[in-house]
Amino acid sequence: MSASPITEPIVFIGPMASGKSSIGRRVAKQLGVPFVDSDKVFVAEHGVIADYFTSHGEQAFRDREADVVEALLLQSRADLASGQPSVIALGGGAIVSERTRANLADAHIVLVMTTEEAVLGRSNLSSRPLLANDPGAWSRILAERLPLYKQLASATFDTSRLPKDQIANSITAWVEAGCQPDESSTRRNGHDRINA
Numbered sequence: 001m002s003a004s005p006i007t008e009p010i011v012f013i014g015p016m017a018s019g020k021s022s023i024g025r026r027v028a029k030q031l032g033v034p035f036v037d038s039d040k041v042f043v044a045e046h047g048v049i050a051d052y053f054t055s056h057g058e059q060a061f062r063d064r065e066a067d068v069v070e071a072l073l074l075q076s077r078a079d080l081a082s083g084q085p086s087v088i089a090l091g092g093g094a095i096v097s098e099r100t101r102a103n104l105a106d107a108h109i110v111l112v113m114t115t116e117e118a119v120l121g122r123s124n125l126s127s128r129p130l131l132a133n134d135p136g137a138w139s140r141i142l143a144e145r146l147p148l149y150k151q152l153a154s155a156t157f158d159t160s161r162l163p164k165d166q167i168a169n170s171i172t173a174w175v176e177a178g179c180q181p182d183e184s185s186t187r188r189n190g191h192d193r194i195n196a
């Protein structure tokens, strides 16, 4: 991407297994920019997430996850200053950290939203410790986090029905059009609408 109009990090948020990592990677490829996944960085620094939950507990995971996200956003903003945008996918629970939400101020935030039916029908969830023994937790956890997702989102894309490539095309087009907040974004004070 040359002479990019993008001036902020492009960040994917949303519930577990909604497509942040796989669709975020596709969007980065289509834009021709680097992609980074906060869970992958966490694993490189601290080991397997499920093992970290078992040995240190969820709060310690959230604290280290917030450190990872903070470093990624700092790096992304530094790269932007030299003209290089990037796409970041967060883990689904990263936004529960107040520090992370503060660090996301002004980012272009893509909320990928799906349904329990779609997630439980398609995914191997065992690597996600919060779901490993309790797939029904997906909806309960989403209900708790939904206000935060909505508060942060610049635009929302439904990933429950269409193929990943088609959803990625829509998101890439949204980025190339300048990441305008959609009608559901509280940044624009509108009402609910879901794209794609």
Ligand SMILES: Nc1ncnc2c1ncn2[C@@H]1O[C@H](COP(=O)(O)OP(=O)(O)O)[C@@H](O)[C@H]1O
Pocket: 014, 015, 016, 017, 018, 019, 020, 021, 022, 023, 089, 122, 123, 124, 159, 160, 161, 162, 163, 164, 167
């Ligand atoms: N729209 C979609 N159609 C089909 N499969 C999807 C779709 N979105 C996500 N998936 C699949 O769901 C699983 C979880 O996706 P992933 O990108 O890892 O989600 P997240 O990073 O949000 O947890 C993967 O196997 C992915 O291929």
Ligand SMILES: O=C(O)C1=C[C@@H](OP(=O)(O)O)[C@@H](O)[C@H](O)C1
Pocket: 014, 015, 016, 017, 018, 020, 021, 039, 049, 090, 091, 092, 093, 094, 127, 128, 129, 130
């Ligand atoms: O929602 C969560 O609390 C989590 C989501 C996971 O990432 P994905 O959203 O990419 O599955 C991973 O960070 C961890 O298992 C916890």
Ligand SMILES: [Mg+2]
Pocket: 020, 021, 022, 037, 039, 089, 090, 091
């Ligand atoms: Mg992921």
